[in-house]
Amino acid sequence: MSHAGRIVVLGEALIDAFDGHEALGGAPFNVARNLAALGAGPLLVSRVGVDPAGERITEQMTRLGMALHGLQRDRDHATGRVLVELRDGQPEFRIEPDAAWDWLGSDA
Numbered sequence: 001m002s003h004a005g006r007i008v009v010l011g012e013a014l015i016d017a018f019d020g021h022e023a024l025g026g027a028p029f030n031v032a033r034n035l036a037a038l039g040a041g042p043l044l045v046s047r048v049g050v051d052p053a054g055e056r057i058t059e060q061m062t063r064l065g066m067a068l069h070g071l072q073r074d075r076d077h078a079t080g081r082v083l084v085e086l087r088d089g090q091p092e093f094r095i096e097p098d099a100a101w102d103w104l105g106s107d108a
Contacts, residue, residue: 006041006042006043007040007041007042007043008042008043008045008070009028009029009031009032009043009044009045010028010045010046011026011027011028011029011044011045011046011101012026012027012028012029012046012080012099012101013025013026013028013029013046013048013071013079013080013101014026014029014048014053014079014080014081014082014099014101015053015056015079015080015082016081016082016084017081017082017083017084018083018085022053024056024057025082026046026080026082026101028044028046029044029046029057032044032066033060033061033064033066036061036064036065037064041065041066042066043067043069043070044061044066044067044070044071045070045071045104046070046071046072046101046104047071047074047100047101047103047104047105048071048072048073048074048079048080048100048101049073049074049075049077049078049079049099049100050073050074050075051078051079053078053079053081054073054074054100057071057079058071072100072104072105073100074100074103076103077098077099077100077102078096078100079099079100080095080099080101080102081095082094082095082096083096
């Protein structure tokens with residue numbers, strides 16, 4: 001595949017946790033995987049932990065044929081998690097601090 005005109009998506013790939021369920025998420029990750037599903041071949045630049053959540057993200061990227069060279073893996077920090085709760089019918093988001101995404105390096 002030619003890299004000319006490739007779409008680069010920079011941002012977090014993480015886990016959304018709500019009502020006892022977990023889903024792969026992060027707006028940039030969602031955009032990149034939807035572009036991949038449409039055949040656009042995006043490059044996601046992000047960072048995940050060397051943990052089960054990071055493995056789930058990597059597996060989904062592989063299944064979709066996404067390039068992995070923009071995905072950094074962090075042995076010291078966990079994959080990001082966002083806890084989602086409904087309060088008065090509105091979602092409230094709590095982002096867990098010091099996640100792998102917070103340590104994105106320039107070596108991607």
